[in-house]
Amino acid sequence: MKAAIYPGGGQPLTIETLPDPQPGPNEVLIEVHRCGICGTDLSMTKGEAWDYGSNVQLGHEYAGRVIEVGSKVSDYKVGDSIAVLPSAACGECAACRSHGNVILCQSRIGSAMFGFSELAAVPVAAATRLPSTLSMADGALVEPLAVSLYGVRLAHITPGDPVLVLGGGTVALYAIYWARRLGAGRIVAMSRSPRREALALAMGADKFIAYGDNEVAEVQEALGGAPTLVLECVGAEGMLSKAVNHVAPFGKVMSLGFCMAPDPVIPAIASYKCASLQFAVGYSLREFLYIAEQMDKGHCDPKAIISSEVSLDELPDAFAALRGPNTDTKVHVCCSHDC
Helix, strand or coil, rough: EEEECCCCCCCCEEECCCCCCHHHHHHHHEEEEEEEEEEEHHCCCCCCCCCCCCEHHHHEEEEEEEEEEEECCCCCCCCEEEECCCEEECCCCCHHHCCCCCCCCCCCCCECCCCCEEEEEEEEHHHCCCCCCCHHHHHHHHHHHHHHHHHHHHHHCCCCCCCEEEECCHHHHHHHHHHHHHHCCCCEECCCCCCHHHHHHHCCEEEEEEEEHHHHHHHHHHHHCEEEEEEEECCCCCHHHHHHHHHHCCEEECCCCCCCCCCCCEEEEEECEEEEEEECCCCCCHHHHHHHHHHHCCCCCHHHHHEEEEEEEHHHHHHHHHHCCCCCEEEEEEECCCC
């Protein structure tokens, strides 16, 4: 089979021919149909402090069809369509018992970071069956949808809360989507560029505002006051400080941006607001199951963010293009011929 390999040290991805994987007793072998390119993939293949390592497979936003089942597998059969979690959780450690967060599992009993490949042997514990109403494109969006759903749920939105979402990428757009579905009042989307304004409005925002000298006043005018919840979805230096400047007294800042560099906040400014600052990463299996069951029942089509599709052979060039100025939002890699 063909698979993408990251050599490490910030070197470009390569497409290599590897032996076809064989499913273990508790695994299913799938033909990978689609895998989304995540911002984390770009960040962790630059050879910096946060890095995937050397000679590793990658790709964690993917869906495929079962073509073989392991000897102990009874819940799946050949032909089933599944979305895949990046890893299987043990269910026993503190993170699993208290929150069910599969990304924070201390044991990680099985990896499934094989999305940029033609075939993948996936632990059953990392598989989520897709309803017949969902396409493979839908399935490859379950993982990024889960990231935003988990964060918005942790924020504990109450009906009518005014919400500000910082950013215009996938996490931000889906944070808008879930904030709308979970009962937010007015929602403002804010980004440096109006390029994704239409998408932000389609996902459920009431107003789009670009960063600027008068942005605090503009946000308050659009929301009817300061936001009680700010969802920081950029992950760049300066965004936490911006979020604190906007949040209402006794409000909350939820950081979903996963910034990998120091991002200073002036505690006195946050203190004078008695503001809460919370960080989130990952999701639980219940987010995956909920999305698979409810994805086609929302107020808009989450597939609207898919801006382009590339083949597996084109993946290294796509990575290079996404590192520079581009007009893409979500790029899907078609790993099978009938994608």
